[in-house]
Amino acid sequence: MWDIIKWTFWLLIWAVVAAFLWYTLPRNDVVRISDTYQKRVDFGDNSLFWAHSNTGERTDVSGRDVFFIQAIWPDGEPMVYRNEDTGWGWPPYFKFNTSNLQAVASDLKSGEDDPKWVAIKKYGWRIQFLSIYPNAVSVKRVDGPDATVIPWVAISILFVLGSIWLAIWSRWRRFRSRRIDPLLDGE
Structure with missing residues (x-):
């Protein structure tokens, strides 16, 4: 049940971002x-x-x-x-x-x-x-x-936003695997 709520939440977030x-x-x-x-x-x-x-x-x-x-x-x-x-x-x-x-x-x-x-x-x-x-x-x-x-402005903005999202996501995954997961595995 928690997975359905989590996926629904993220789907709703991405839908709002896409509409914006x-x-x-x-x-x-x-x-x-x-x-x-x-x-x-x-x-x-x-x-x-x-x-x-x-x-x-x-x-x-x-x-x-x-x-x-x-x-x-x-x-x-x-x-x-x-x-x-x-x-x-x-x-x-x-x-x-x-x-x-x-x-x-x-x-x-x-x-x-x-x-x-x-x-x-x-x-x-x-x-x-x-x-x-x-x-x-x-x-x-x-x-x-x-x-x-060709909508160059929109393409450029989407490229920059995608790069920022990828940078944040990869840093979060690295931080989580090095700092948070070892603490949770130790318990």
């Missing part, structure tokens, strides 16, 4: 921008998924104007991104260029007949029934809908 990394690490979507707009958003239960408003705005209000980028996947499905500054908060993208990014996205709008494909670097999830949108970090033009964008 999946939300915060940057990913790239190749889409066609169909529209950009600005909307007043009053935050409710989903305020955890919005950036904090401490980047040059008043902080005594319950809502603020947020930029949005509407896009279309190559298969025709819609996707909506929010475009707001992360400032000095979490995740640490240090994004202060929301207005410039909105201008670039507006310039790259296109229709079905003459599509301009772009790679939108984003973090976060799109959960429709909770009105949660991923935050666009950058927009760059690509050759077509089949363009491959």
Whole structure:
């Protein structure tokens, strides 16, 4: 019974870590921008998924104007991104260029007949029934809908985290085999 509880605990820990990394690490979507707009958003239960408003705005209000980028996947499905500054908060993208990014996205709008494909670097999830949108970090033009964008930042961060975990784990195993196990075997 203890083994089941132990494995369930570790599975839950790894699931939380994986969900956290999946939300915060940057990913790239190749889409066609169909529209950009600005909307007043009053935050409710989903305020955890919005950036904090401490980047040059008043902080005594319950809502603020947020930029949005509407896009279309190559298969025709819609996707909506929010475009707001992360400032000095979490995740640490240090994004202060929301207005410039909105201008670039507006310039790259296109229709079905003459599509301009772009790679939108984003973090976060799109959960429709909770009105949660991923935050666009950058927009760059690509050759077509089949363009491959390698997420070097995410790969680098995962490599560093994996190296740190491996270093801690190997040192713990060495410490345990030299210091703790001999004490337990002696009893």
